[in-house]
Amino acid sequence: MSSVVPLSSMSDILQAAERIARAAGAILREGYSREKNITHKGAVDLVTEYDHRSEAMILSQLQEAFPGHAIVAEESAGAAGWPPFPLAAGEYEWLVDPLDGTTNFAHGFPVFAVSLALTRRGQLLVGVVYDPLRDELYAAEAGRGATLNGQPIQVSAETDLSHSLLATGFPYDIRTNPHNNLAQFAQFQLRSRAVRRAGSPPRGSTATGNFARSPGTWARARSSCAKPAAA
Numbered sequence: 001m002s003s004v005v006p007l008s009s010m011s012d013i014l015q016a017a018e019r020i021a022r023a024a025g026a027i028l029r030e031g032y033s034r035e036k037n038i039t040h041k042g043a044v045d046l047v048t049e050y051d052h053r054s055e056a057m058i059l060s061q062l063q064e065a066f067p068g069h070a071i072v073a074e075e076s077a078g079a080a081g082w083p084p085f086p087l088a089a090g091e092y093e094w095l096v097d098p099l100d101g102t103t104n105f106a107h108g109f110p111v112f113a114v115s116l117a118l119t120r121r122g123q124l125l126v127g128v129v130y131d132p133l134r135d136e137l138y139a140a141e142a143g144r145g146a147t148l149n150g151q152p153i154q155v156s157a158e159t160d161l162s163h164s165l166l167a168t169g170f171p172y173d174i175r176t177n178p179h180n181n182l183a184q185f186a187q188f189q190l191r192s193r194a195v196r197r198a199g200s201p202p203r204g205s206t207a208t209g210n211f212a213r214s215p216g217t218w219a220r221a222r223s224s225c226a227k228p229a230a231a
Contacts, residue, residue: 010126010141011141013125014128014139016066017126017127017139018139020057020062020065021114021115021116021129021137023057024055024098027054027057028054028132029132031048031053032133033108036049051099051102052098054098055074058114058116059073066094069092071093071094072093072095073094073097074096074097075098093120095116096115100114100129101198101199101200104199104200111199111200113131113132113200115130123142124142161192164192165192165193166188167195168195169197170182170197
């Protein structure tokens with residue numbers, strides 16, 4: 001079991017996560033306009049070589065920087081050489097999505113991101129979402145708020161749902177899952193100013209939570225921490 005990371009070093013951990021996310025984003029930015037090798041993990045669940053390249057770099061950097069931490073990653077969760085899930089209480093665990101919004105990326109729709117988070121005993125400690133096309137890096141540390149490219153941000157002060165622009169997503173098994181968020185989507189669409197579904201939940205959540213752009217986001221609970229909520 002890994003030792004407890006002092007709170008004083010959490011900012012250093014966040015800075016490392018930011019650096020790694022930017023490096024992964026550079027891989028995605030390079031590949032965005034290039035021809036891609038696209039394969040299917042499911043009926044609508046895509047993966048590209050850039051998912052794998054980004055993830056390989058992230059895993060290598062995390063293992064080097066934090067050798068005592070476990071990692072759960074989108075394309076290699078439970079793979080040999082990485083601590084499996086679930087973990088013993090008290091251990092640190094990184095959650096990694098090397099390309100959140102793969103369907104967008106594969107189709108040339110410019111909304112996708114790199115997402116990293118560190119948890120301990122299921123509690124989030126730090127999180128990073130990096131949009132490489134806009135060079136927007138959202139970062140947060142427990143108890144210390146959130147930033148966009150180093151500048152503090154906060155949630156919207158809007159309290160009236162009818163004046164709110166919302167964001168959400170849908171599960172990959174939308175065609176077969178009775179809890180596919182469609183009923184909730186319809187109800188929020190009728191009651192809010194508008195609802196957006198960008199296809200990259202962390203990117204949509206940061207945009208809507210920022211806070212002046214639009215006030216809210218929601219999503220159905222996920223069945224796996226390594227599975228994004230939308231294609």
